[in-house]
Amino acid sequence: MKKFIEEFKAFALRGNMMDMAVGVIIGGGFTGIVTSLTDNGINPLLNFITGAETYTLQNIAGFGSKFISDFVNFLILAFVLFCLLKGINKLMSLGQKKEEAVEKISTKVCPFCLSEIPLEATRCAHCTSVLEEK
Numbered sequence: 001m002k003k004f005i006e007e008f009k010a011f012a013l014r015g016n017m018m019d020m021a022v023g024v025i026i027g028g029g030f031t032g033i034v035t036s037l038t039d040n041g042i043n044p045l046l047n048f049i050t051g052a053e054t055y056t057l058q059n060i061a062g063f064g065s066k067f068i069s070d071f072v073n074f075l076i077l078a079f080v081l082f083c084l085l086k087g088i089n090k091l092m093s094l095g096q097k098k099e100e101a102v103e104k105i106s107t108k109v110c111p112f113c114l115s116e117i118p119l120e121a122t123r124c125a126h127c128t129s130v131l132e133e134k
């Protein structure tokens with residue numbers, strides 16, 4: 001049991017939690033649509049065919065509008081999630097750009113061979129010239 005918990009912990013930490021959360025939400029929404037389709041489409045149809053129940057036009061319209069509203073809810077959920085993910089991706093790429101900028105400042109140009117070398121270098125890696133301290 002302890003090993004199981006450790007394995008689960010490793011899985012949860014390694015796995016992309018955001019992807020997992022999106023999967024769960026979309027999966028839940030999709031299950032809702034399938035349930036709605038069963039409740040408002042297949043079951044009434046089966047009842048009608050087998051003669052278990054008789055439906056009025058109003059009943060059928062009710063089923064239709066119920067399914068459409070469930071479907072629209074799912075679309076809205078997916079759209080909101082898409083916008084959220086897009087925003088998060090943008091934030092992440094902004095963070096990466098910042099890291100790149102920091103990396104640029106951490107290099108200098110060798111005055112002898114004009115190659116880019118680390119800021120802390122005291123000897124050029126390209127032409128092996130000894131660099132004077134500033």
Ligand SMILES: [Zn+2]
Pocket residue numbers: 110111112113114115124125126127128129
């Ligand atoms: Zn050099």
